[in-house]
Amino acid sequence: MDSPPQVETVLDLLAKKRTSSTTTLLGPNSCMAGLEIYALTLNVSAALVENGIGARSRIGLVCGTGIETAVALLAITTVGVCVPINPTVPVDEIGRYLDSMGVHTVVVTDDTAGSIDESLARLGKRCLRISVSRESRVDPEAALELIGGAPEPDDVCLLLATSGTTSKPKIVPLTHRNLTTSARNISRTLLLSPEDRGLLVMPLFHIHGLVAGLLAPLYAEGSIYLLPNQQPADILAALEKSAITWYSAVPTIHYAVADMAASRPALRHGLRFVRSSSAPLAPTLMARLEEFLGVPVIEAYGMTEASHQMASNALTGSRIAGSVGKPAGVEIRVVDSAGVAKPAGEVGEIVIRGDSVTAGYLDNAEANSSAFIESWLRTGDQGFFDEGGFLHLSGRTKEIINRGGEKVFPREVDDVLMRHPAVAQALTFSIRHPRLGEDVGAAIVVNPGAHVNTGELQIFVSNYLAPFKVPRRIVVVPELPKGPTGKPQRVGMEDRVNGSADVRLAQRDAGKNELEDSVIAEWRQILDIAEISPMDDFFHLGGDSIQAVRLIGKVEERFGVTLPIASIFTSASFPRGMSHAIAEMQRPDIATPVF
Structure with missing residues (x-):
């Protein structure tokens, strides 16, 4: 019996279905089979070469949400290095971003073309508009010869910037091997099969959507439904009508889905699980989702530098709410400041290594010297392993609040605040203090129809946490500020909420005894x-x-x-x-x- 072909490049993922006539990519108005996607990818790659794009060139891609963007992304990684672009960012900022990446050529597709290409042209960027025609001009082998052959596993094919919430963003180069290793890890963790159909709700300019939403299903030879309008109502409609078996999203999307699902008790779907990653999932939200959807909710832990997934809860066996599960494809340690592993139950910094982990940041010797402890990459996250081997996150190292020498992990306070029945979401953050240096603040989103005052919340928190961890200031906001992928932005929160309605001022004496x-x-x-x-x-x-x-x-x-x-x-x-x-x-x- 022949052994299955090795999958070490993004093109290898497509080659697995190069003769398949079954649907692989689909949307509300179109679909493509595996053999079409393989041929189209190589033809678009060849078209890029014919337009003067050299091998391993850095090419920007304005990321939409349709099949055209997915094919263009796969094609760019085959011939060069893709730099995904968030189209909602102001054009001047996009221009500065591309300059920092050394990108001179930008690809737009039928689902993203418009004023953005004209604006980028005014900034001196060359724009190529790619129409993803279903008719291949040349056969795949001829296209492969035209582009100079298939890429190698250790070729860099993707450049992404870190979120930059705590410092200047760093550029992360990822290779074909990095991406395909992570796609394999996710596929195996979730027990994906050719019968599965994933719903892509995360953007393709983010590692979560790119690897978990697109590449992992391709590894499993399943199909992907690309959703043009990623609103909660559209997600629920797709679940009901499009035979979706799973989707992966950030908690803010899950909140919106849970709220809408609560008003539709007759929701029918074919889901077998839901996945959450890229931000902490509150146990209360996990319970709500499982109640409304009737399927397991799997929390995973990922980061750009690891090509997304590092740890995950499993579909079978034990799952622990509030934990990100066990190592899933990478080695993970919890260490002290000297890099010495800590025993179970003790908090330290999380470090990782494995084939999906980047070899280092691009052109940034200073960042690389501080990012690695020998062969281990420092994640910047704090956490601990429990006795059962499950990893628990405490927060970002740079987000820890140092209140006069007392260390406060913001996520710990978030979790307690969200136990209160009136609180839908919470985000704890550092506020300035003239003597202590830092103090504890929190922003909350209140459940519809609920009422709460600061005194009540502070007493509630003090029942679970030490007094120095109780927020001194709590503000009520209509929604938490989020980044482009829906991840709450904790750093700089004090400046954002200044001027918001402070419930302590309205009911300052509530809860006294x-x-x-x-x-x-x-x-x-x-x-x-x-x-x-x-x-x-x-x-x-x-x-x-x-x-x-x-x-x-x-x-x-x-x-x-x-x-x-x-x-x-x-x-x-x-x-x-x-x-x-x-x-x-x-x-x-x-x-x-x-x-």
């Missing part, structure tokens, strides 16, 4: 301020170290407990936190305070 009133009375006397709310910060109110010592003495005199002086900088820096600390120390079973 008798002990809290007494603590506030002492603060008023020490600080000589008439109006103090439970969440006001001692140093924000003008307190200094001398007044802090006096306050600690007053607390001992009135309540019979001795608070550590350091607590005024951390857990007891606001009246509610101080009253909580006093109450804990007054409990007969507590011998000494824990801070």
